Amino acid sequence: EVQLVESGGGLVQPGGSLRLSCAASGFSFSTYWMNWVRQAPGKGLEWVANIKQDGSEKYYVDSVKGRFTISRDNAENSLYLQMNSLRAEDTAVYYCTRIIPVLTSYFDYWGQGTLVTVSS
C-alpha cells in the first residue's frame, strides 16, 4: 500500500525557517517524480515544487523561488522541503504527493498533510 506521511510542520515566526519531511513507503520511491502542494486555511490548492527521480531537476512556483528548496533522499525514501524567510502567506497545510509524469502529469497519491503556521 502506498503511504506518504508528512511531518515537521508547526508554528514559526515571520522570517523564520522550517523543514518539512515526507516518508514514503509501499512503492519504489526512487523511480517517481515527487511534489509538494499546499492549501491555505479555507482556500484552494496550490502547487509548490517538484523534483525529478534523481534530484537533478527541480521546479518551483514563483512565489517561493529563492526561499524554498525541495530535495530528496532515495536511500531513506524521503522527500523534503526546506522553507526559509517564511511569510504569513506561507501559512498552509503542505501535502506531499507522488507524480505520474505524462503529458499533463497528475498526482495519484497524497499524504495527510502537515500544517505550517507563520505568525508572530
Next chain:
Amino acid sequence: QSVLTQPPSVSGAPGQRVTISCTGSSSNIGAGYDGNWYQQLPGTAPRLLIYGNSNRPSGVPDRFSGSKSGTSASLAITGLQAEDEADYYCQSYDTSLSGYVFGTGTKVTVL
C-alpha cells in the same frame, strides 16, 4: 489567483446529475494539456478522481466522468449521493507559468 476558473458551488438532489466546469486558456487546457480532477472530502487530503480528461483510477465509481472541449474541462457526477458532498478541483499545466495549476475549486452540496 488561479488561471483555471470553476464555479464556487453547485448543488443537486440525490440521484440528480451535476456538472462542474473548469475554464482555462490557450496556455493550459487550450494548449493541449489535459484536465485532471481531485475530490476533497471535509477535513481530508485530496484524492485523484479523474486523470487525462476522462480516465478513472481504480476504485472511483463510474458515476464520475470527465471530458474536455477547447479551453475547458468538465466533471460530471450522475446519480448524486450524499457521500459526494465535497470540494472538487481541476488541475492542468500552464506554459506561461511553467508549472502546474489548480482550479479555484467547487463545493458540491447534496440537497
